[in-house]
Amino acid sequence: AQSVSQHNHHVILSEAASLELGCNYSYGGTVNLFWYVQYPGQHLQLLLKYFSGDPLVKGIKGFEAEFIKSKFSFNLRKPSVQWSDTAEYFCAVNAKNQGGKLIFGQGTELSVKP
Amino acid sequence: EAGVAQSPRYKIIEKRQSVAFWCNPISGHATLYWYQQILGQGPKLLIQFQNNGVVDDSQLPKDRFSAERLKGVDSTLKIQPAKLEDSAVYLCASSLGVGSSYEQYFGPGTRLTVT
Numbered sequence: 001a002q003s004v005s006q007h008n009h010h011v012i013l014s015e016a017a018s019l020e021l022g023c024n025y026s027y028g029g030t031v032n033l034f035w036y037v038q039y040p041g042q043h044l045q046l047l048l049k050y051f052s053g054d055p056l057v058k059g060i061k062g063f064e065a066e067f068i069k070s071k072f073s074f075n076l077r078k079p080s081v082q083w084s085d086t087a088e089y090f091c092a093v094n095a096k097n098q099g100g101k102l103i104f105g106q107g108t109e110l111s112v113k114p
Numbered sequence: 115e116a117g118v119a120q121s122p123r124y125k126i127i128e129k130r131q132s133v134a135f136w137c138n139p140i141s142g143h144a145t146l147y148w149y150q151q152i153l154g155q156g157p158k159l160l161i162q163f164q165n166n167g168v169v170d171d172s173q174l175p176k177d178r179f180s181a182e183r184l185k186g187v188d189s190t191l192k193i194q195p196a197k198l199e200d201s202a203v204y205l206c207a208s209s210l211g212v213g214s215s216y217e218q219y220f221g222p223g224t225r226l227t228v229t
Contacts, residue, residue, distance in 0.1 A: 105154025
């Protein structure tokens, strides 16, 4: 069965610090990969996605993620976080033969101190 | 463009009672999803509709959960009877088509507390 693991449950950073959130998945076939974000009081929204091609993908608000196939990883990065990045971040995978079904990790809560 | 609408936003019921949630997807979106998000976990897909047909309900506890999408637009998710472990946020999402190439747009969710 597919599964997604996020390494950190809660990360606390100061503004301007660099961010890296880990995500590993378990699935032997071809996958699409996603990072979703949920800001306080708001809906889940797509941050970035990887389907194929360049393994380094860029998303909104300066976020990027790198797909490393050999490590089954899709880590999220941002060089300099802002207070407004405080949110919960979810990694998700979709097997290419399973329609739109997303398998989510348990989420990482990011708190950025001003 | 209006987003995915859900109601109610909050619901508190006692165990063994029944409850229903409603979802109105983005206009023109053929695919509709219901996810369950238990506190401290990521969302888990319960059921996926393509128009008014079920695509995937493999993780829906069918002894107590049911869902329908009449006319391929609005959808309702019902729990009867509820258990304590059903306490969660129920998220509805919609997309233009089936497959992950179509972005899923999420609603605000319904937070259910079963006492």
